[in-house]
Amino acid sequence: AETIRLVSSSQVITSVVSVVKELLENSLDANSTNVDVKLENYGFDKIEIRDNGDGIKAADVPVAAVKHYTSKISSSEDLENLATYGFRGEALGSICSMSEVLITTKTASDDFSTQYLLDRSGHVTSQKPSHLGQGTTVTVLKLFKNLPVRKQFYSTDKKHKEEIKKIQKLLMAYGIIKPELRITFTHNKTVMWQKTRVSDHKMAFMAVVGTAVMSGMVPFQHHSEDPEVFLSGFLPKPSSDGCLTSHSSAERSFIFVNNRPVHQKEILKLVQQYYNLKSHKDSNRSHPVFFINIAVPPSAVDVNLTPDKSQVFLHNKESVCLAVENVLTSLYGPLPG
Template sequence: MRIHALPPQLVNQIAAGEVVERPSSVVKELVENCFDAGASQVSVEIEQGGARLIKIRDNGCGIDKDDLPLALSRHATSKIQSLQDLEQVATMGFRGEALPSISSVSRLSLISRVADADCAWRVQADGSEQELDPQPDPHPLGTTIEVCDLFYNTPARRKFLKAEKTEFTHIDTLFKRMALSRFDIAFELKHNQREVFNFKKAVTPAEQEQRVAHIFGAAFLENSVAIDFNASGMHLYGWVSLPTFSRSQQDMQYFYVNGRLIKDRLVTHAIKQAYQDVLYHGRHPVYVLYLVLDPGLVDVNAHPQKLEVRFREGRSVHDFLYKALHRCLADVRPQTQEIEEASAVEVSRPDVQQVADFQPLPANVSRPVIRQNYQPAAAPRQSSLPLNVDAQIDAYTRLVAPGKVAEVQEPRVAELPKSETAPALGYAVAHLHDVYILSETQNGIILVDAHAAHERVTYEQFKSQYHQGAVPSQPLLLPVQIQVSSREADLADDQQAFFMSLGFELNRMGEEIIVVRAIPALLSGVDITVLIKDVLADIIEHGMSQRIEEQSNEILSSIACHGSVRANRRLSVPEMNALLREMEKTERSGQCNHGRPTWVELSKKELDKLFLRGQ
């Protein structure tokens, strides 16, 4: 067949295949236009899951009468003027394809009024590309778009729509995500004339937390940490859940870049790395995070639906996110608190299934306290450890600090006197079942898993000792040759300084061969070939790798686990108090090395409720 130009309607329908996947895609595109119009109120009405009607109204700046027909034309936009604008996109929409693509697969009505106009103007389109003649309409300032009978002229697309409940579930999820992207805007959602959400503007921090609580549930805020971190021209803020408050799915992870909701592998990897030492296996954290950076450093033109972005300095963004979250989680530790009074904010309850999936332990963890000039103490150790574990620890301590840590003694601390301001974890009262420490605090009582807590304390001390000096290296009797691709060999050659800082000595021997001559002493039992290949793959994918650190930490964690107090070993009161004081100054002391909680608290109010006191 001869080459020929496609009809305009068919061109728009092809574009619609990229932009309009389902009714929720229409809602996303149109609500983002409301954001760009400077709206402070957005109302969304849905009928039959969006297949019958999608109506979106805002009170933004509106569209001029003469621009209405142009707004429904392809590649027409008010948001970019030149290539330079495209490289620094500061708006939510910019392609100029959403409205014509939507109108090509539906019956669309667009009504808009600008501030200085005598009346509003209406245009209607059905994808036929006919001449659009604006008609007057008594509409207030702003814009209303009605999308009726979605995919009415493309039966193949319409039959792939799911049931009404399923399609509305997608809209409901999207609406929550967009409501959390802009606290300065009021949102309303109706489905089949029934109000589903009605969010007022959230200006103050308390109002913002209330909106988050309506969407995520009040339990999330009670078990989360607020983060606000600035560095290298980037700003990260929001809320992240404590490691003990997790989910089995990744469905409650909201991340925004310059107000745009995105899904990005680099971001996900950085957050996962920050939680790696404290999250229980198979669980996923909950977070609402906002990253603000120069628009020129992020390419939002990487995906037709603008769900993915490309960072121009990916490694810098990854390091920034990892360090911010890692520091935030590390600084969450017990602190002295005043006796709490009942002052809960009234918020709507999440679904029962949603609550059941959360693991909110401990239920009342205090907010972060940053300790300055903390020097880790020597790790307590039992003399009754198995012989091979003793040998491991002795070899490790000689390796890291020869002549300094010859023997670590079991703590012999006198019982601390009680004072007016008791420590955060209180004072030990008893050792229950030779497993749990019962401690009395100003607010109530605390139960501590002695083994899990001691395991975390010992692990953090080992890590600190290991990273304080140069990493001890061990020459190999027989160098290991590794077959790699030419790209990986080039990378290994360029990154020799990086590998040397981690205790490796490697050289390139050919086009696709590298030779490892020395390894970190702590990794003597690890498969070096697999490790080096995985590290190179990580650097290619993410611009960096933490596999070597993970392997080292895994071994240190194992040593700490074996070197910690065991269940069924009776602890004295001084020993229990010594462990509580170490927990108070140890990073990540709320979880053991495997992500299990180390302590839980019952307040006086909760104890009174158990025994019906005051009722």
């Protein structure tokens, strides 16, 4: 049973990045406006995420890390109108099966916070009072210690640095889509990146890409009906060179579907095609900076495609791509042919 648990867990939790993503999404689902992410030794010794959200009720803690427990949906209708990042109840349990987990939490009605120690099956083995304020802190120690092969895979210096960059980009994505969110990201006591609370998407995007790059961007909005697609965001001005990053590790393109950061290769390719055409850039080397939020009715998207939810299935993908092409054509002109 332990092995089966590990195997299924390793589909959700494949890296330090995936742990950070799951914990951050839990913090956001709990209405946090303040999140501190701290790593030690690239996350292998320690990953800690502290939030100021709703906290977990004492009665819910014993089940929170049990596989398939979720407080977020209770019917298939909820699944079709998903308002939260999480819904499968897999992350905490999966993380427990491959690390040592401490959860410290306090709700608004608790007098003080409590720190819980969890075992590999997600059960509470001990608890003690703590001094932390309202919210939840999840501490993940010795990740992958029982999966030496996985740890080995990430053991080169280059891989480590890439992972840190990926985490930073992930945090930036949530920082853009949640302007009100304050985030700090610390690795080995060094602050790697931070963002303050701002008022709107424009300010949030600027906080991520900087004022110089932002001055070369244009906002756009596009609405098409039947099927309903609403697009908004920022694209580089046709003439602007400052919006390019030449290293894929410093890539600053952000695509969201209903506020969820996603990988959408087709849309990324479209933007690159149109932009590179206009700016005569070698399309293999240039990565235009942009931010596209795609809003569709919740029933038109299936977020259950991959274990890590980084890809989504759009029921009207052609219409969405067409809408994106409309925006791109009006900005950069039509593609030849």
